[in-house]
Amino acid sequence: MATELVLHLDTAQDQRQLLPEESELRKRMKMHCLGLSSLDRTIAKQKARVRQLQEGDANTAYFHLIARGRKWRNFITSLNVHGHLVADHDGMEAVLHAHFEGVFGTAASTGNTLNFQALGIEPIDLADQEVPFSMEEVWAAIQAMPADKAPGPDGFTGAFYKSTWHLIRLEVMEAIQAFTQG
Known part of the structure; x- marks a missing residue:
């Protein structure tokens, strides 16, 4: 009206x-x-x-529509460098690398070294640090764990590891070896 x-x-x-x-x-x-x-x-x-x-956070078509829109808003299709348009991925990578290398520079070596032997500190042989853990070492660590506390977020206590060691020892050793060897 x-x-x-x-x-x-x-x-x-x-x-x-x-x-x-x-x-x-x-x-x-x-x-x-x-x-x-x-x-x-x-x-x-x-x-x-x-x-x-x-x-917004549910796995709905609306969520995917919002995420797709955000992806396209944040996508860099090309760069204008000194009047030249760079649109391929490798070219943009090279341009960005050169720019930020110019901004941040490269690490300069200090040229300083420490002579530990002159200070009276003897070098330590660390070769045994790269030797894989043995089952005996892991079992000794498990026996030293408190029975009523969980060492990690999984909630398994020391009592669990001690009582089921004969069943889980191979899987635990595989997990430890996978972790230590990267």
Whole structure:
């Protein structure tokens, strides 16, 4: 109703000079329409926020639509370098590497060394640090664990490892070897 009145007064204004009462009414109605329009935008934003909160992290089509849009907004298709457009991946990688190498530079060697023997510190042979753990070493570590505490986030206590060692020892050793050998 208010929008129709404003449009009617706009049309009348194109044809003739509005009376002061009509101008004031048009101004008030236009402000009223702008206020309602702003309220509609606010409601739409709130509805979108509620939808984002409800469905944003769920594995829905809406989530994938948002993620795809974000991916395309963040995707760099080309770089403009000194007036030349670089669009291939390898070229952009080389340009970025050269730029940041110029910004950050390269590490300079200090040239300083420490002579530990002159300080009276004898070198230690660390060759045995790379030897794989033996089953006896692991079993000794398990026996030293407190029975009522879990060493990690899995919740298995020392009592569990001690009571099931004969069943799980091969899997535990495989896991330790995979971890230590990278």
